[in-house]
Amino acid sequence: MAKAGQQGPRPSVWLGGGPRRGRRGGGQPSGLDRERITEVTVRLLDTEGLAGFSMRRLAAELNVTAMSVYWYVDTKDELLELALDAAFGELRTPDPEADGDWREQLRTLAREYRALLVRHPWLSQLAGTYLNIGPNSLAFSRSVQRVIRRTGLPAHGVTGAISAVFQFVYGYGTIEGHFLARAADTGLSPDEYFRHSMEAVSETPDTAGVIQESQDIMAARGGDTVAEMLERDFDFALELLIAGIEAMVERG
Numbered sequence: 001m002a003k004a005g006q007q008g009p010r011p012s013v014w015l016g017g018g019p020r021r022g023r024r025g026g027g028q029p030s031g032l033d034r035e036r037i038t039e040v041t042v043r044l045l046d047t048e049g050l051a052g053f054s055m056r057r058l059a060a061e062l063n064v065t066a067m068s069v070y071w072y073v074d075t076k077d078e079l080l081e082l083a084l085d086a087a088f089g090e091l092r093t094p095d096p097e098a099d100g101d102w103r104e105q106l107r108t109l110a111r112e113y114r115a116l117l118v119r120h121p122w123l124s125q126l127a128g129t130y131l132n133i134g135p136n137s138l139a140f141s142r143s144v145q146r147v148i149r150r151t152g153l154p155a156h157g158v159t160g161a162i163s164a165v166f167q168f169v170y171g172y173g174t175i176e177g178h179f180l181a182r183a184a185d186t187g188l189s190p191d192e193y194f195r196h197s198m199e200a201v202s203e204t205p206d207t208a209g210v211i212q213e214s215q216d217i218m219a220a221r222g223g224d225t226v227a228e229m230l231e232r233d234f235d236f237a238l239e240l241l242i243a244g245i246e247a248m249v250e251r252g
Contacts, residue, residue, distance in 0.1 A: 012131045014085075032064060034072045034082070041086040042082040045122045049181075055079075076132075084126045085134025091116055093143035102150040103242055109144055110169050110238055117173025121181050124174040152249040161248075165241050172237070176230055190226040 040061050044053055055076055059066040073079045094105040117124055126132075147163050177215045183193035203205040223229035 011077075012133060013073070013081045014131070014133050032062065032068060032072070037062065037069060037072055037079070038086050041079055042086055042120070045083060046120060048094065050122045050125060054236050080126055081134065082128050084123065084130060084132060085136045087116060087120050087123050088132075088134065089136035090119075090141055091136070091140050093140060097100045105147045106151075106165065106242065107238060109140075109147060110165060111167045113140075113166065114173040114176070114234065117170065118177040118180065121174075121177035124170060124177070127170075151245050153245065157248065161245055163246070165238075168237060168241065172234055194226050 027149050037058070041053075042056060044058060044061060048057070048200060053068055055066050058079075059069050062069070069079075092108070093112070094100065098105075144162055144166065145158065148165075151161065153161055155239050170223070179188055179193075183190045186193060188196065198211070202211050221229060221232060
């Protein structure tokens with residue numbers, strides 16, 4: 001229960017009839033619509049991040065006044081929610097009528113979600129800020145639930161299995177996206193950035209010992225590039241989770 005003086009959940013653009021398509025009265029800005037505004041918002045968030053995004057910057061990109069944007073949304077929060085759900089619309093989900101193997105369908109969903117988080121590094125923060133109940137997000141959640149239900153787990157274990165898999169993917173994709181963004185900010189490739197970072201920590205007394213102890217583990221993992229190392233770790237971790245679900249089903 002919320003304490004006195006505390007605010008409730010952040011209002012959502014999807015509650016109360018969903019996002020509007022334009023205010024009543026007044027003239028609609030020429031050549032502008034909600035879909036275009038959302039599309040440009042996603043593009044700006046990709047290139048400039050949440051810190052660099054503003055309604056004024058968006059208006060300049062659209063070549064309109066800031067008030068023209070507010071013809072479609074009341075607040076910046078509403079627009080960010082629209083952008084968040086638009087990004088979720090990029091996810092490819094298994095056909096709900098398909099009768100394929102749940103393991104392969106789960107791999108597909110996990111890989112799609114990871115790629116989305118890497119492609120849009122700002123998404124992880126927004127997904128944890130808003131209710132994230134837009135139509136595309138709900139469609140993804142529905143696909144996840146359907147796949148997990150087909151594993152044979154008891155009903156009381158479904159949400160736990162979803163958390164195990166997709167909170168792992170959320171964390172992995174978020175860290176991977178931030179790493180790639182940091183590398184891009186330096187002007188280095190991911191491989192160059194990784195090599196310089198490893199060289200730096202290997203020469204520092206406080207961290208050199210830890211790096212030395214983990215060299216055999218890193219060598220055993222294999223992979224000549226950062227992309228290969230990330231891929232191998234992700235695939236192995238995902239297979240561990242799938243094996244865990246299988247084990248829990250057999251345990252009954």
